[in-house]
Amino acid sequence: MSSGDLEDFEAESELALYREYRDVYPMFRFAVETDQRFYLCNSVEVEQKSTATGQVYFEIQVEDAWIWDSRRTARFLRSARVTTFKDLSVEELASTTGPDFTALS
Numbered sequence: 001m002s003s004g005d006l007e008d009f010e011a012e013s014e015l016a017l018y019r020e021y022r023d024v025y026p027m028f029r030f031a032v033e034t035d036q037r038f039y040l041c042n043s044v045e046v047e048q049k050s051t052a053t054g055q056v057y058f059e060i061q062v063e064d065a066w067i068w069d070s071r072r073t074a075r076f077l078r079s080a081r082v083t084t085f086k087d088l089s090v091e092e093l094a095s096t097t098g099p100d101f102t103a104l105s
Contacts, residue, residue, distance in 0.1 A: 013070045020075070024066050029093055032062055035086035039077075041065035044090055057085045 001009075021040075028040035043063040050056050060082040067075050 010070075017068065017070045021066075021068060025093075028064075028066065030062075031089075031091045031093055032060060032082075033089040033091075034060070034082060034084040036084070037082070038068040039065050039080070039082075040068075040093075046088065046090060055085065057083060058088050059083050060088065060090075 025040060027042075029042050030040070030044045032039040032041060032044055039062050041062040041064060043061075045061040047059045047061075048056060049059060061079065062077070062082070063079045065077040065080060067077060067080075069075060
């Protein structure tokens with residue numbers, strides 16, 4: 001396999017992963033991003049902790065999740081516990097059905 005073939009394979013894998021992400025996105029309520037991974041999930045709990053030396057870290061519990069990782073064959077997860085000493089972002093995703101304005105009329 002040449003380096004060009006490898007680059008083509010990686011590009012095709014990333015494109016397939018993006019298409020899968022686009023298809024599964026409406027199924028989830030939260031996006032969770034760490035320095036290592038990106039998750040879509042329906043339940044997330046974050047707990048801030050610290051080591052004996054005072055270094056802060058986060059323990060994240062996600063349930064009913066999908067993970068952005070092109071090297072995994074199974075990207076859907078029942079649950080996962082993640083630990084990170086770096087930045088963490090948790091975002092509640094917009095409803096795919098849109099806002100309900102019927103109460104305003």
